[in-house]
Amino acid sequence: MLKTAGGSTGSNGTVISINTGTGLTGGPINTSGTISLANTAVIAASYGNATQVGTFTVDAQGRLTAASNVNISISNSSVSGLGTMSTQNANNVNISGGNISGLASPLPVGSGGTGGATQAAARSGIGAAASGTNTDITSIALTTGTITTAPSGNNDIVNKLYADSIAEGINFHEACSYATTVAGGNLTATYNNGSSGVGATLTNSGAQAALAIDGYTFTGTDVTNATRVLVKNQTTQSQNGIYTVTNQGSGSTNWVLTRATDFDTAGTGVDVIAPGDFILVVFGTANANTAWVQQTPLPIIVGSTNIVFVQFGAASGGVSSFTAGTTGFTPNTATTGAVTLAGTLNVLNGGTGQTTYTDGQLLIGNSTGNTLNKSTLTAGSGITITNGSGTINISANASVTSFTAGTTGFTPNTATTGAVTLAGTLNIANGGTGNTSFVAANIATYTGAETLTNKRINPRFLTSANAATLVPDISAYDQYNLTAQDQTLTVNAPTGSPVDGNKLMFRILDNGTARTISWNATYTNIGVTLPTTTTASKTIYVGSIYNATNTRWDVIAVTTQA
Numbered sequence: 431m432l433k434t435a436g437g438s439t440g441s442n443g444t445v446i447s448i449n450t451g452t453g454l455t456g457g458p459i460n461t462s463g464t465i466s467l468a469n470t471a472v473i474a475a476s477y478g479n480a481t482q483v484g485t486f487t488v489d490a491q492g493r494l495t496a497a498s499n500v501n502i503s504i505s506n507s508s509v510s511g512l513g514t515m516s517t518q519n520a521n522n523v524n525i526s527g528g529n530i531s532g533l534a535s536p537l538p539v540g541s542g543g544t545g546g547a548t549q550a551a552a553r554s555g556i557g558a559a560a561s562g563t564n565t566d567i568t569s570i571a572l573t574t575g576t577i578t579t580a581p582s583g584n585n586d587i588v589n590k591l592y593a594d595s596i597a598e599g600i601n602f603h604e605a606c607s608y609a610t611t612v613a614g615g616n617l618t619a620t621y622n623n624g625s626s627g628v629g630a631t632l633t634n635s636g637a638q639a640a641l642a643i644d645g646y647t648f649t650g651t652d653v654t655n656a657t658r659v660l661v662k663n664q665t666t667q668s669q670n671g672i673y674t675v676t677n678q679g680s681g682s683t684n685w686v687l688t689r690a691t692d693f694d695t696a697g698t699g700v701d702v703i704a705p706g707d708f709i710l711v712v713f714g715t716a717n718a719n720t721a722w723v724q725q726t727p728l729p730i731i732v733g734s735t736n737i738v739f740v741q742f743g744a745a746s747g748g749v750s751s752f753t754a755g756t757t758g759f760t761p762n763t764a765t766t767g768a769v770t771l772a773g774t775l776n777v778l779n780g781g782t783g784q785t786t787y788t789d790g791q792l793l794i795g796n797s798t799g800n801t802l803n804k805s806t807l808t809a810g811s812g813i814t815i816t817n818g819s820g821t822i823n824i825s826a827n828a829s830v831t832s833f834t835a836g837t838t839g840f841t842p843n844t845a846t847t848g849a850v851t852l853a854g855t856l857n858i859a860n861g862g863t864g865n866t867s868f869v870a871a872n873i874a875t876y877t878g879a880e881t882l883t884n885k886r887i888n889p890r891f892l893t894s895a896n897a898a899t900l901v902p903d904i905s906a907y908d909q910y911n912l913t914a915q916d917q918t919l920t921v922n923a924p925t926g927s928p929v930d931g932n933k934l935m936f937r938i939l940d941n942g943t944a945r946t947i948s949w950n951a952t953y954t955n956i957g958v959t960l961p962t963t964t965t966a967s968k969t970i971y972v973g974s975i976y977n978a979t980n981t982r983w984d985v986i987a988v989t990t991q992a
Contacts, residue, residue, distance in 0.1 A: 453491040470495045600723070601700065603692055605710040606672060607652075608643050609660035609717040616665040619687075627694040627703075627732025631676075632661065632669065634684035641678055641685035645715035648678040648685070658690060660709050660722060660739070667736035672709065689732075696730035703730055708742065757781070777802055790817025839864070896941070904928045904976075914941040915964065923952040923983075930978035937971055940964040954980075958988040965990050 448465070450457030456465040472494045477484025479499070487496035536551075537543025545555030577589040610617065618636035634641070641648040643659060656674040664670050672693035679685025692701035707724035711717045721742040726735060757779040759771040775781025782793060782802050793802040807822060809815040816823040839857040856862025891909035896916050905926030912919070915938060924934060938947070944966045953960060953974060961970055973987035 453489070453493055467493070472497045599706045600708045601702075601704055601706050602708050603672065603701070604658065605712050606658040606660040607712055608646055608657070608714045609709075609711040609720070609722065610663040611644050611714075611716045612663060613716070614643065615663055617661065617663075617687075619669075621666070621669045621733075623733035624689070624694070627689060627696075628691075630689040630694060630733060632673065632687040634679055634686070638679065638681055638684055640680055641675065641687075643714070644717050646713065648675055650678060653678055659687060660711055660717075661687065662722060662739040667738060668732075668734055670737040670739065671703065694732065696728065696732055696735075698728070703732065703737065704728060709739075788817075789819055790815075790822050792822075838862075900936075901925060902934060904932055904934060908933060909935040909937065911937045913939055915939065915945045916941045916943070918946045918948075920948050921950060921953070923950040928976040928978075930976060932976040933973070934976070934983060935971065935973045937969060938964060939969045940966060942967050952982050953985050954982050956984045956986050958985055960985055961988060961990070 446460060448457055448459040448463075450465055453468050454465055455468050456463050459465070470493055475497075477486075477497055477499055482499040482501055485498055485500055486494050489495050534541070536545055536547045539545045539555055543555075544552035546552035577587055579589075580592055581588050617632060618634065619632040620635045622631045622633070624630040648657065652675040656676075659673050659675065660671075661673055662670050672690040673687035674690050675685075676688045677683065677686040693703055693707075696703040698704055703724070705724060705727045709722050709724075711720050711722065722739040723742045725738045725740055729735075730737070757773075757776055759773045759775065774783060774785050777783045777800055784793065784802065784804060787804065788806075790806050791804045792806065794805045796803050806817065807815050807824070809824075814825045816825075837857070838854075838860040839862070840852040840854045842852060855864060855866055858864045889908040890906065891911060892907045893911040893913060895914045896912055897919065898917055899920045899922060900910060900912075901922045902910055902924040903926050904924045919938070921936070945964045947960075947962055947964065949960050954977075960972065964970060968991040970990050971987065972985060974983040974985045976982075977984045
């Protein structure tokens with residue numbers, strides 16, 4: 431509204447005030463100023479897209495006071511010509527019939543298509559490789575899916591079940607760069623088991639030099655890279671395992687290998703020592719591109735249990751070198767390929783040195799030249815030998831043609847023919863005894879008195895350190911020796927069956943302390959006195975003879991060491 435000087439609102443005069451109405455700011459203006467549109471809650475932006483539509487609120491002055499986006503939603507009843515639309519939500523629409531028009535043909539890759547109307551164009555559009563002319567796709571990346579059949583052809587896809595079945599019992603470890611060899615043998619090193627295997631080390635205990643294994647000499651780079659080494663040829667097999675290089679060694683320092691963290695603890699699962707551990711070796715003169723499997727079953731105590739590796743899938747590619755030596759064999763080749771041996775294996779190499787035989791031949795040892803000579807058996811008197819294929823039959827002649835018993839004491843049932851049965855007793859003159867039975871432990875009884883000339887009968891004696899009670903057995907021993915008597919001694923009457931004149935002797939020495947001795951009444955003093963105590967550290971002899979008339983043992987000698 432314009433207001434003029436003088437207070438009128440007519441058409442003439444000077445404007446002295448301007449007021450602002452709804453939606454405007456800046457008034458009233460009495461002299462000079464700026465009139466502006468008032469701000470609303472609407473944010474300056476673009477509204478609406480392929481899946482949403484913009485909604486707006488306009489006030490009485492025509493201003494936008496609110497703006498937003500809402501998802502496009504079409505109800506089933508608002509669509510016709512597409513058959514039945516069963517479900518619909520913000521992510522998908524299921525259509526059971528009808529046609530959709532207005533789509534680009536072919537459907538671009540960006541809209542979920544292949545971008546091609548032919549197989550070749552489709553493969554080109556999605557970047558898939560083809561095999562042959564207009565054939566199936568042979569290379570494609572799958573992120574999910576199921577394969578239920580087992581492979582049968584060389585190019586069939588393998589599912590997890592099949593892969594697990596062939597990998598069962600194999601525990602894969604990170605590959606090793608190098609491995610010890612049979613030729614290199616045992617690493618000269620001191621083994622420290624760390625904490626039950628964790629942190630265990632092999633430290634050079636030989637001449638100081640850089641570590642060298644299978645044609646490779648290790649450097650500081652191997653320490654930096656923690657190069658892995660398979661140690662499999664230690665004499666002490668509990669030291670075998672996977673190690674990393676922690677000091678390569680030099681002419682003034684010892685090299686050090688430390689058990690790898692995936693091979694310092696035994697158990698089940700991954701990254702542990704267990705039967706079936708599978709290790710690839712990448713480099714080396716002898717071990718490059720080989721694989722090794724740990725064979726020792728659980729339980730395994732690291733540092734104590736032997737750890738044994740065998741080569742996995744080792745195939746024989748032929749003989750690389752062969753020397754027959756002096757065995758008698760001659761190989762068809764001494765370098766490569768299969769070896770066929772010809773010749774005869776010598777006796778010195780476990781053979782016979784022979785190649786042909788006749789029936790019944792035997793091999794007889796000959797110390798001259800250490801050879802085996804072929805020989806056949808020769809039949810003696812009354813013997814028949816029949817040589818067969820792998821057999822020798824030895825038999826006696828059918829009958830006795832002549833037999834004379836002579837004066838041996840034997841009497842034959844016949845002296846002319848047939849089998850001979852001997853009866854009687856072989857005389858002494860013919861090497862016999864003239865007796866048919868003997869008293870146990872006695873010399874055979876001969877008729878008449880016999881004299882032993884320049885012969886000695888050794889006494890039978892029993893030696894013990896000490897005894898509380900001594901029971902002599904005259905049938906077994908003639909002398910009893912006590913070498914360190916440490917207690918009171920009781921000597922009982924002898925057992926057995928003595929004869930008149932049998933001799934029995936005792937030799938007694940205490941252990942440095944005099945000991946009491948008591949004697950059975952059968953021991954009778956004859957001009958001597960039986961000792962009743964020992965003399966400390968002195969030997970006592972007591973000799974007796976059996977008196978059959980009085981049924982007693984007459985003691986005839988007692989003496990003590992001076």
